[in-house]
Amino acid sequence: MNLEEKIVLLEELMDLEDGTLEASSELEEFEEWDSLSKLSLMAAAKKEFGKKLTVEEMNMFKTVQDICDYLS
Numbered sequence: 001m002n003l004e005e006k007i008v009l010l011e012e013l014m015d016l017e018d019g020t021l022e023a024s025s026e027l028e029e030f031e032e033w034d035s036l037s038k039l040s041l042m043a044a045a046k047k048e049f050g051k052k053l054t055v056e057e058m059n060m061f062k063t064v065q066d067i068c069d070y071l072s
Contacts, residue, residue: 024064
C-alpha cells in the first residue's frame with residue numbers, strides 16, 4: 001500500500017472527506033482524531049498490515065506521515 005492509499009484509509013477511519021489529509025497534517029488539528037478513530041486504526045493496522053499497535057505507539061503519532069511510516 002502506497003502513501004496515498006494509506007492516507008485514504010486514514011480519511012475513511014476518521015470519517016473525513018477525500019483529500020482532507022496530507023502527509024504533513026497534524027493529527028491534533030482534527031477533532032475526528034478521537035478514541036474511536038484510534039481504535040479503528042489499531043484494528044486496521046493488525047488486519048491490513050499485521051502490526052499490533054499499542055497505546056504508547058499511538059500517542060507518539062503527531063502527523064499523518066508518522067502513521068504512514070509506522071504502517072510501512
